[in-house]
Amino acid sequence: MNIFSIKHYFTRNRIAASVAVIMYSPVFVFASDLQLAFYGPEMKQSSFVGAPEVLVQSKYTIDSTCAKIANKLGSVRLSDCQGKGLDYAGGNSVNGLPIMVKEFPPVEGRKPLSKVLVIGGIHGDEYSSVSLVFKWMKILSKHHSGMFHWKVVPVMNPDGLLRKKSQRMNDRGVDLNRNFPTPDWHTESHKYWVQKTKRNPRRYPGPAPLSEPESQWLAEYIADFKPDVIVSIHAPFGILDFDGPHSAPNKFGTLHLSLLGTYPGSLGNYAGKHQEIPVVTVELPYAGIMPSRSEISSIWSDLVRWLRKNASESLQQASQKQQLDDRQAQVSNFSDPS
Numbered sequence: 001m002n003i004f005s006i007k008h009y010f011t012r013n014r015i016a017a018s019v020a021v022i023m024y025s026p027v028f029v030f031a032s033d034l035q036l037a038f039y040g041p042e043m044k045q046s047s048f049v050g051a052p053e054v055l056v057q058s059k060y061t062i063d064s065t066c067a068k069i070a071n072k073l074g075s076v077r078l079s080d081c082q083g084k085g086l087d088y089a090g091g092n093s094v095n096g097l098p099i100m101v102k103e104f105p106p107v108e109g110r111k112p113l114s115k116v117l118v119i120g121g122i123h124g125d126e127y128s129s130v131s132l133v134f135k136w137m138k139i140l141s142k143h144h145s146g147m148f149h150w151k152v153v154p155v156m157n158p159d160g161l162l163r164k165k166s167q168r169m170n171d172r173g174v175d176l177n178r179n180f181p182t183p184d185w186h187t188e189s190h191k192y193w194v195q196k197t198k199r200n201p202r203r204y205p206g207p208a209p210l211s212e213p214e215s216q217w218l219a220e221y222i223a224d225f226k227p228d229v230i231v232s233i234h235a236p237f238g239i240l241d242f243d244g245p246h247s248a249p250n251k252f253g254t255l256h257l258s259l260l261g262t263y264p265g266s267l268g269n270y271a272g273k274h275q276e277i278p279v280v281t282v283e284l285p286y287a288g289i290m291p292s293r294s295e296i297s298s299i300w301s302d303l304v305r306w307l308r309k310n311a312s313e314s315l316q317q318a319s320q321k322q323q324l325d326d327r328q329a330q331v332s333n334f335s336d337p338s
């Protein structure tokens with residue numbers, strides 16, 4: 001029997017709900033389309049007491065998932081993951097592993113400069129992209145000032161990472177980073193996969209946009225959290241990529257900006273281009289080798305510097321827009337004959 005509390009954001013109704021759940025295994029899994037999928041013959045649960053309390057659960061605990069991650073990755077210790085405030089965030093992988101989030105909230109009562117969503121390991125075989133996020137969580141745990149509101153997802157594709165031979169795709173062989181509902185998905189994504197990638201199984205966009213529980217969860221999480229910036233970590237191109245409004249960063253550490261272009265169904269295309277949320281893609285140079293300690297911290301400090309600059313640019317743009325709106329309102333008031 002496992003007893004623990006979880007925090008889940010009831011995204012469809014945009015109601016933040018803190019839910020304490022007593023879990024007897026095996027139990028329900030909360031699917032992101034609000035359908036409850038049954039995962040075992042026995043089911044006991046804490047009683048539903050009115051909306052918005054919803055039973056949300058995973059087949060695995062945070063602790064056991066941390067154990068699997070630490071077992072897989074030499075550069076993540078069990079103590080980097082267990083007891084570090086990672087929460088189940090209401091989403092599961094195909095195999096029922098929880099998608100974990102660590103929140104670093106803003107100073108109470110103050111609006112953060114920006115809300116930032118950090119995502120590691122959307123491609124399961126890019127080990128360094130997961131390890132780097134654990135290192136950054138360590139830095140944040142020590143130095144988080146509350147200036148920004150961070151939500152950090154260290155392992156976006158736990159099935160891809162934690163299988164015996166890690167793979168880029170999720171457990172159903174879908175490249176999650178091609179599964180987002182960009183407007184061109186239906187016309188372009190399969191055409192691109194067939195013609196440009198020659199049906200490379202590593203680039204399979206899936207049978208339909210958001211066909212996968214991991215991408216469904218992320219799309220809803222973005223809609224709920226409404227981040228000002230998304231930072232997604234990959235490997236092994238050794239560059240920075242950028243999609244969306246505002247000015248792109250020139251460099252983080254030794255990684256320089258090099259625009260790779262957009263793909264149908266990619267996160268950069270979906271969130272950056274179509275939702276106008278700046279998406280910074282950090283491409284580390286190696287999937288299996290971590291950057292040096294100094295490189296990890298200089299990528300981090302350049303990111304934070306850019307976030308500040310980006311936030312002040314956004315504020316300026318917002319105030320210029322406000323001034324323009326005010327001026328237009330004055331003009332239309334003046335010219336109103338009544």
Ligand SMILES: [Zn+2]
Nearest residue numbers: 123126234235
């Ligand atoms: Zn990748």
